[in-house]
Amino acid sequence: MKSDIIDSKGGELAVSQEEKELALFRSMYYQMNAKPDSMSKVYNEKVVITREDIIEINKRVNEKIRMHYQDDGYIATVTVSLNNRKVINFQCWEEFISYEWSEANCINSIILKWNFNIRMPQYEYPQAHVLMVKLSNGLRPEEMLNLIFSGKIEDFEEIETDAFPVAARVDFIEPILGDELLNIVADWVSGLKENNERKNKLVLIMRKYRKRVAQYFNYFAFIMSMFLGAVIFNQIVKGFGVNKINEYTTEQFLIIFNALLIFASILFVMFRSLGGVAHGVYTYLSEYGQVFTFSITKGDQKRQEEMHNRNKENARRIIVRTIFSLIFNVACGIIATVLVTKW
Numbered sequence: 001m002k003s004d005i006i007d008s009k010g011g012e013l014a015v016s017q018e019e020k021e022l023a024l025f026r027s028m029y030y031q032m033n034a035k036p037d038s039m040s041k042v043y044n045e046k047v048v049i050t051r052e053d054i055i056e057i058n059k060r061v062n063e064k065i066r067m068h069y070q071d072d073g074y075i076a077t078v079t080v081s082l083n084n085r086k087v088i089n090f091q092c093w094e095e096f097i098s099y100e101w102s103e104a105n106c107i108n109s110i111i112l113k114w115n116f117n118i119r120m121p122q123y124e125y126p127q128a129h130v131l132m133v134k135l136s137n138g139l140r141p142e143e144m145l146n147l148i149f150s151g152k153i154e155d156f157e158e159i160e161t162d163a164f165p166v167a168a169r170v171d172f173i174e175p176i177l178g179d180e181l182l183n184i185v186a187d188w189v190s191g192l193k194e195n196n197e198r199k200n201k202l203v204l205i206m207r208k209y210r211k212r213v214a215q216y217f218n219y220f221a222f223i224m225s226m227f228l229g230a231v232i233f234n235q236i237v238k239g240f241g242v243n244k245i246n247e248y249t250t251e252q253f254l255i256i257f258n259a260l261l262i263f264a265s266i267l268f269v270m271f272r273s274l275g276g277v278a279h280g281v282y283t284y285l286s287e288y289g290q291v292f293t294f295s296i297t298k299g300d301q302k303r304q305e306e307m308h309n310r311n312k313e314n315a316r317r318i319i320v321r322t323i324f325s326l327i328f329n330v331a332c333g334i335i336a337t338v339l340v341t342k343w
Helices: 017-032 051-068 093-098 141-150 175-190 201-208 210-239 250-287 298-342
Strands: 037-043 071-082 087-090 107-118 127-136 166-172
Touching (some): 037 175, 051 071, 051 107, 071 093, 127 175, 166 175, 210 250, 210 298, 250 298
Antiparallel strands (some): 037 166
16 A cells, blocks of 8 residues: 655655655666567578587677677576486586586487677666577477467477477567677578488489378379279179170179179278388388487487488388389289280
């Protein structure tokens, strides 16, 4: 409740000490804190990130702040998430630099965060700015939507794909500084070592259209099988030399019925089997070409080798299945054509 006091001299209401302190606090708050804006950017280059690369980006950010701006407070932190759900928090860069990376597990993601205050002419007190860079093995589609609509990248869960290994966000008061910080990240990414693992160009094209390729495996072989089966069934019926249905004997009818039943059963099994083949091809194509971003822990190096071997194996599986499918489809077409021509 307000405690209004009557002034003994003027008879006017005097403001209580509590209200004076609250008014002073409000004034200081608006002088100290401007409402920040945010900008986010993702980078899709397939790169390999080392410990030295992370130290390099910190050096660049420090040089930008201290060379062109007067900072009043600076905190840099690093958060590393491993694939065994272990999280390592470094409260300063000295801790990160001195850490021995002997873990047998590989890294899922690294979040670099710089909190600093910058003096600007239009504000009496220094204003807070934040630069956050997330390094990972890519962003999942739902994480991309989260980044687009909310601008937040620090609360993502485990990373599964390698579409965008680097994502950056800056909270700024001064727009020029925000642009400069994102440009620093962009220049740093362009200078990283690229993953130059050789890949099969044919498989890469198939990977681009993997949905269509999977549909080909699922439906085209089934259609060719159905066509061949229909030709064989027709030849069986014509082989009896009967012109009218009522002229078929019981034995001939049973032969036709059993052939039709076997034909339908084979098509059913093939449809289910081809669905599994198509799903496997789609999975192999989706996984092909993926790279591992980090080269810091012992587990990272092992993971890179595993992914290299998996890419080679997936390419082999895809090519073998494609060749087999082509041979099967062509053979069905040739046999059906020969049977139609012969009869």
